[in-house]
Amino acid sequence: MQKSTYKNIVIAPALALFAGIAVAAPVKIGVLESLSGPQASTGLLYRTATKYGVDKINAAGGWNGEPVQFVEYDNQGGPAGASDKLKAAIADGVQIIVQGASSAVAGQITEDIRKHNLRNPGKEIIFINVGAEAMELIGEKCNFHHFRFGSNAQVRTKALVNAMKQANAIGSKVYSINQNYSWGQDMEQAISDNASSGGYKVVVKTLHDVNKIQDFAPYVTKINAANADTVLTGNWSNDLLLMMKATKAAGLKVRFGTTYLDQPGNLGNAGDVAVGHYVVQTFNPEAAGADGERFIADYKARTGHEPVFIEPQTAFGMAMVADALRRTKPEAGALNVNAFAKALESAKVKTPMGEITVRASDHQALQPMAVSVVTKDAKYKVDNTDMGFKPVKRFTAEEAATPVQSSCNMKRPA
Amino acid sequence: MDQIIVSLLNGIIYGLLLFMVSAGLTLIFGMMGVLNFAHASFYMLGAYFAYTLQGTIGFWAAIVLAPVLVGGIGVVVERFFLRKVHHHGHAHELLLTFGLSFIIAESIKLFFGNYPVDYRVPNALDFSAFTIGGMQYPMYRLLMGGVAIAMFIVIYLLLTRTRVGIVVRSAIYKPHMAEALGHNVPMVFMGVFGVGAALAGLAGAVAGAFYTTNPNMALELGVMVFVVVVVGGLGSLGGAMLSSIIIGIITSLAVGVDASVADLFAYFGAGEWARSIGGLMTLKLSSMSATIPFALMLLILLVRPSGLMGEKA
Numbered sequence: 001m002q003k004s005t006y007k008n009i010v011i012a013p014a015l016a017l018f019a020g021i022a023v024a025a026p027v028k029i030g031v032l033e034s035l036s037g038p039q040a041s042t043g044l045l046y047r048t049a050t051k052y053g054v055d056k057i058n059a060a061g062g063w064n065g066e067p068v069q070f071v072e073y074d075n076q077g078g079p080a081g082a083s084d085k086l087k088a089a090i091a092d093g094v095q096i097i098v099q100g101a102s103s104a105v106a107g108q109i110t111e112d113i114r115k116h117n118l119r120n121p122g123k124e125i126i127f128i129n130v131g132a133e134a135m136e137l138i139g140e141k142c143n144f145h146h147f148r149f150g151s152n153a154q155v156r157t158k159a160l161v162n163a164m165k166q167a168n169a170i171g172s173k174v175y176s177i178n179q180n181y182s183w184g185q186d187m188e189q190a191i192s193d194n195a196s197s198g199g200y201k202v203v204v205k206t207l208h209d210v211n212k213i214q215d216f217a218p219y220v221t222k223i224n225a226a227n228a229d230t231v232l233t234g235n236w237s238n239d240l241l242l243m244m245k246a247t248k249a250a251g252l253k254v255r256f257g258t259t260y261l262d263q264p265g266n267l268g269n270a271g272d273v274a275v276g277h278y279v280v281q282t283f284n285p286e287a288a289g290a291d292g293e294r295f296i297a298d299y300k301a302r303t304g305h306e307p308v309f310i311e312p313q314t315a316f317g318m319a320m321v322a323d324a325l326r327r328t329k330p331e332a333g334a335l336n337v338n339a340f341a342k343a344l345e346s347a348k349v350k351t352p353m354g355e356i357t358v359r360a361s362d363h364q365a366l367q368p369m370a371v372s373v374v375t376k377d378a379k380y381k382v383d384n385t386d387m388g389f390k391p392v393k394r395f396t397a398e399e400a401a402t403p404v405q406s407s408c409n410m411k412r413p414a
Numbered sequence: 415m416d417q418i419i420v421s422l423l424n425g426i427i428y429g430l431l432l433f434m435v436s437a438g439l440t441l442i443f444g445m446m447g448v449l450n451f452a453h454a455s456f457y458m459l460g461a462y463f464a465y466t467l468q469g470t471i472g473f474w475a476a477i478v479l480a481p482v483l484v485g486g487i488g489v490v491v492e493r494f495f496l497r498k499v500h501h502h503g504h505a506h507e508l509l510l511t512f513g514l515s516f517i518i519a520e521s522i523k524l525f526f527g528n529y530p531v532d533y534r535v536p537n538a539l540d541f542s543a544f545t546i547g548g549m550q551y552p553m554y555r556l557l558m559g560g561v562a563i564a565m566f567i568v569i570y571l572l573l574t575r576t577r578v579g580i581v582v583r584s585a586i587y588k589p590h591m592a593e594a595l596g597h598n599v600p601m602v603f604m605g606v607f608g609v610g611a612a613l614a615g616l617a618g619a620v621a622g623a624f625y626t627t628n629p630n631m632a633l634e635l636g637v638m639v640f641v642v643v644v645v646g647g648l649g650s651l652g653g654a655m656l657s658s659i660i661i662g663i664i665t666s667l668a669v670g671v672d673a674s675v676a677d678l679f680a681y682f683g684a685g686e687w688a689r690s691i692g693g694l695m696t697l698k699l700s701s702m703s704a705t706i707p708f709a710l711m712l713l714i715l716l717v718r719p720s721g722l723m724g725e726k727a
Contacts, residue, residue, distance in 0.1 A: 038630045041528030180701050204672070209704035214625055214635060215431075215662075217424040217555070218669035218703070224549045225417050225670075238634070241530060241626050249624075251542055251550030265529025269626050383532070 025334045026062075027325070028069045029054055030094035032085055032109065034101055035074040041264070042101045042310070046130060047072055048303050049311040050098045053318020055302060057325065064330040075099070079108035086112050090125060095337055096321065100131025100150060100310060103182050110137060110146045117145055124337035124413075126344075128321060130314040134182040135189075135405065138362040142408035145337070147344055147358060149317025149365045150310070151282055153186035153234060154193070154402040156259045156369070160280040161191075161198035163371030163393035164230070164257050169278065171229025171255075174200045177219065177243070178234050180207040187234030187259070203228055211238060216246035224252055236260035241269055248273040263309050267374065268383030274374045279389060283312030283353055284370040286379045287391035291352035308382070316351045317365070320358065323347040338413050354396055362408045366397040416547025421666050427555050429662025430562035434617035435635060436642040436654050437565060438610035444649025445586050445606045448496060449504065451511040453614055454636035455518040460484045460615030461622025461631065462522060465533035473536045473623075481615035488611025492604045515632065523629045530628035554624055561620050565613065566655055573651075582606060641711045647724020656722055661707045668703035 031050045034043035054070040062068050073089055075082035082105045089097060099109055106129050117124045124145060129137065131150040138148055164170040176191040178184030184207060192202055203226045206219065220243075223231060231254055235243060240258060247254055261267075261279035285292050285306075299307045299315065307315060324344040328335065345360040354368035371393050372378075378388025439453040460480050467476035491514065499506040535554045542550030573579040584592045585602040593599050622631070642661060646653030676688035676695045688695045714721060 038633055040523075041629075044528065206672075207698070207701040208669075209702065211630070211634060212704040214638075215424065215428040215666075217428070218421055218666040221417055221420050221424065221549065222670055222700075224547070238530070238626055238628060238630065245624075245626070249542075249550075249552040249554070251545075263529075265527075265531070265628070268532040269530040269534070269628075271532065271534050385532075 025093065026066045026069050027064075027096065027335050028071055028092065028094040029096045029098060029321075030089040030092070031070070031072045032075050032082055032089060032097050032099045032105075033072070034077040034105075035072065037077040039077045039101055043075075043077075045264075045309060045311050046098070046100045046314055049307065049314035050130070050318060052299060052302055052311075052315055053321065056318070057322045060322070060326075063325050063328075063335070064333065068325075075105055077102075077105075079105050082108050083112055090116065094125070095335055096126050096128060096340075098128045098130060098314075098318075100129060100314060103132040103134035103137065106132030106137055107134065107141060107182075110141055110143050113145055114143045124341075126337050126341055128317060130317045131310045133186075135186045136182060136407075138364045139405040139407040142362050142405075142410050144363075144410055144412050145341060147317075147320075147341075147363045147365070149320060149356075149367070150313055151367065151369065151400075152364065152402075153183065153190040153259075155400055156234075156280045157187065157190035157194050157232070158197075158402055159369040159371055159393075159395050159400050160232070160257050160259070160278065161194040161200075162395075163280075164278055165198050167278075167373070167392050169230070169255055169373075170198055170200055170257070172200050173203045173226070173228045173230070174198075175204050175206075175223050175226055175228035175231045175254075176202050176233070177206045177208070177223075177231060179210040179236075179239060181210055184210070184234055187232075191232045200230070208239075213239065213242070216243045217250070219243060220246045220250045220252060223247065223254060224250065228254060230255045230257055232257045234259045236263060241266055244270050244273050244277070260309075261374070262382070262389060265383060267385050267387050271385070272387075275376065275387060277374050278371060278392070279374070280369055280371050281389065282310075282367060282369060283307070283316075283351075284372050284389055284391045284394075286389070287370045287372075287394050288352035295352045306380075312351075312353075313367070316349065316353075316356055316367070319349045319351065320344065320347045320356060320365070323349050353394075356397060359401075359404065362404045362410065364404075366401050368397050369395045369400040371395075416549075417670065418667075420546055420549060420551070421670055422663060423551070424555075425663035425666030426659055427559040427662070428666060429659035430559045431617065431621050432638060432642050432662060433655050433658035434558075434562045434565060434620070435614055436639045436646075436658060437569065437651065438613035438617075439639055440643050440646065440649055440651060440654040441569065441613070442607055442610035443643065444651070445582060446603055447504070448507050448511075448607070450607075450610070451508060451636075452491075452514040452518060453511075453610075454632040454639055455515045456484050456488060456611045456614035457618040457621075457635060458522065458627075458629075458632040459487065459518060460618025461533065461627040462526060462531070462618075463615070464619035464622060465531055465627050468533070468536075473539075477616070477619045480619040481612040484615025484618075485608040485612030489604055489608040491611070492607035496607070497600065497603075515636070519629055519632060526629070528629060530626045533623050533627040535623045552624075558620055558624060561616070565616070566651070569613075569651060638707065641707045643721075644711050645707075645714050645721055647721025649725070650721065650723040653721055653723030661710065664706055664710070665703045668706055669700050671699040674698050 031047050033046050058067040073085035113125050113127050127146045129148040133150050133152045178187045256277040258279050324347045327343045328340045349356050356367045370391050372389035372391045375390045378390040381388045463480035463483050464476040543553040585599045589599045642657050646657035674696050679688035
């Protein structure tokens with residue numbers, strides 16, 4: 001008797017407490033990024049930009065009268081860590097997962113979330129992908145609960161080739177060199193696919209190991225032997241830097257068309273080697289005009305630095321999330337993820353670069369792109385150098401878009 | 415023909431760079447039996463020290479001073495960390511240096527940030543030595559190769575022709591006898607470790623400017639250094655030199671070969687069939703040039719476990 005009274009005393013308030021939490025559950029947005037280890041430099045940028053987005057939501061009043069909570073999980077750079085931390089996040093009540101730094105990690109998360117949502121109807125989780133650009137994520141793996149606010153290999157290459165051709169900078173012989181995994185293979189495919197519209201011939205296609213090669217001189221010998229005018233590459237980080245430096249050291253007059261040259265540290269380390277090379281970006285401060293200046297100033301005021309690399313696209317993606325949240329009404333005091341996902345499909349945000357929407361059929365964001373060239377007369381200098389990215393051509397979201405892949409077969413909730 | 419000559423030259427110079435980094439590792443292992451996991455971290459420290467110093471004291475002085483500083487850190491590591499765990503055996507030393515490699519990488523990020531720093535070849539050295547087949551050959555590459563060869567000759571002569579070499583070798587083979595003769599054996603060990611670290615530091619200071627200096631550089635080269643030492647034979651300086659050059663040349667030449675196993679089958683009229691299988695059959699040799707050294711290591715471990723020039727265990 002005494003025991004059960006004791007139990008009642010403890011359990012009743014505890015139950016009441018839990019019930020209280022369930023009713024007033026705040027929305028939790030969890031960043032699941034590489035916050036430590038070799039890829040942390042990129043993961044930390046995604047975190048900063050997501051935090052910026054959440055702060056903006058809260059500054060505008062949060063959701064359902066409560067501030068949105070920002071939580072972070074370190075995936076330790078790999079799919080296994082991400083899978084573990086995703087479980088932790090779900091247990092913590094996170095409903096919106098944000099990640100971007102690796103297609104391999106994103107592939108794991110989107111599959112885990114798909115399975116979780118199948119097994120737990122009514123407790124769905126949504127994946128906001130702000131940068132993992134592999135085609136399969138909106139192709140074979142396309143999923144109602146995955147939204148991508150980055151671009152992809154086809155979009156980037158189409159814009160890059162188009163702008164370089166107009167600037168008379170692509171030539172007739174293109175050397176395609178990429179890293180040997182999903183992203184690099186997508187890039188190789190995209191470079192071949194755009195050959196006829198770009199008026200070039202792909203003379204050699206090379207795939208190489210990711211982040212394992214110190215010495216790119218043998219590849220430069222190959223580029224020289226192929227007599228290429230332009231090198232098109234999806235390489236990022238050290239692989240891109242080392243290759244550019246090796247080309248310059250050999251005195252080759254070859255132009256690079258790249259996708260990630262704007263990663264911090266690249267221009268600083270490459271020096272004058274980088275001048276004249278092209279990059280396709282989701283945001284260019286000079287192209288964005290006065291709205292861009294306001295965005296940059298606001299971002300700097302809140303985070304301490306100007307938005308670079310993938311930060312703008314992440315901030316814009318979070319603005320889409322904010323837009324959809326605003327239009328999703330609470331159900332029993334909580335967020336219905338399926339209703340939120342439907343709202344996200346019709347989200348429309350005006351960014352400094354132009355309007356962003358989401359394509360409902362594969363959940364790929366349609367966003368404007370800019371192609372820029374590295375020069376010394378760019379308005380915004382980067383990495384404390386005298387160089388920056390001068391916009392060559394801007395594309396609206398419609399111009400930049402590429403068709404939906406036929407492999408996408410999205411199952412929508414009833 | 416020109417292309418093959420350039421590829422060979424590229425391979426040799428890259429091999430010499432690998433030797434520069436692995437020389438210290440093999441020296442430390444050969445002399446002290448310590449398998450130093452943090453060795454590539456010393457390489458990274460060398461690059462960062464040289465980068466920091468060059469602004470104030472100039473490039474050449476930085477290249478000289480950076481290895482000295484790294485050597486100093488090596489001495490501290492040996493004296494205050496490794497010596498404490500030495501009598502617990504290899505596992506403890508291995509774990510200690512493994513942990514150290516993480517601490518060094520994170521400290522570098524703390525001080526220099528996550529991104530590559532702008533450590534570059536000075537303008538005075540940034541010119542080409544000669545032109546071959548329409549390609550200029552950078553002078554700085556030749557300089558790196560020269561430093562490696564000079565390093566090999568100096569260490570080799572020091573160990574085989576001088577009194578210091580005799581003391582060091584005797585301290586290793588007969589430590590008690592050497593101690594009885596009045597030599598300070600712990601001091602010799604400390605010195606060897608310091609010199610080994612300094613050699614890695616020198617390699618970093620020289621190569622960091624040509625490649626990139628970033629917080630992941632230790633990770634990128636670390637495994638390859640172990641491959642070099644295993645293939646060459648643990649502790650053999652000549653072996654390290656031989657295997658470095660072999661690995662350098664093989665990876666360099668493999669890049670130029672766009673053939674796959676299917677092409678081999680095509681000689682026998684089975685090309686279509688092989689291509690239809692796909693997978694490994696159609697994988698180009700050039701796409702896995704960075705993997706070949708690991709395959710070589712496995713082969714060596716199978717046929718000649720002590721390495722090319724290692725002593726029979």
